[in-house]
Amino acid sequence: MYIFNAMQSYIMLISSDEKTASAFEWTVGTLNKASWDNFGIIFGVAIVGSCLLFMLARYLNALNSGDNYARTLGINVEHIRIIILIIISIIAAGIVSFTGIIGFVGLVGPHMARILLGSDNKYLIPGSMLTGATLMVVADMLAKAFTATPVHIGIVTAMFGGPLFLYLIMRQKKDSW
Numbered sequence: 001m002y003i004f005n006a007m008q009s010y011i012m013l014i015s016s017d018e019k020t021a022s023a024f025e026w027t028v029g030t031l032n033k034a035s036w037d038n039f040g041i042i043f044g045v046a047i048v049g050s051c052l053l054f055m056l057a058r059y060l061n062a063l064n065s066g067d068n069y070a071r072t073l074g075i076n077v078e079h080i081r082i083i084i085l086i087i088i089s090i091i092a093a094g095i096v097s098f099t100g101i102i103g104f105v106g107l108v109g110p111h112m113a114r115i116l117l118g119s120d121n122k123y124l125i126p127g128s129m130l131t132g133a134t135l136m137v138v139a140d141m142l143a144k145a146f147t148a149t150p151v152h153i154g155i156v157t158a159m160f161g162g163p164l165f166l167y168l169i170m171r172q173k174k175d176s177w
Contacts, residue, residue, distance in 0.1 A: 029102035029154025045094030057121035104161025
């Protein structure tokens, strides 16, 4: 991380002010550059990837019970993991390439959905999508409503998502404390 952060900082130092501002905007995440021209690509990647993950929900449920259990069901654990990681990586890259890095939505949304819906991935995958979308809408409204100058959505999600994620972890691990 430090190596790539150093390279990013160096590139930003030698770049023009306009390119530096654009790079900074991408690192904090923003919906300001979203347009209907990009919607088709983002929507297509998200829907196709989500449908593929939904089709793999029973494998994910088996993996939640442990590798040995999944193997007894005849699942090639390593193969399924690689497929799932590729699908998730394509979804994340497809969206992040247009919006930048918007932190904590992918962490807090699924945890909140799991609390509300349980751990069955048949319900958890669409529930996580709806929870994440709701968090994005609320964060975008907060970013635009309470400040004179627009705040990037990634800053809002980090300000609220960090403490909320910490709370969820502490709440979940209460028994182990």
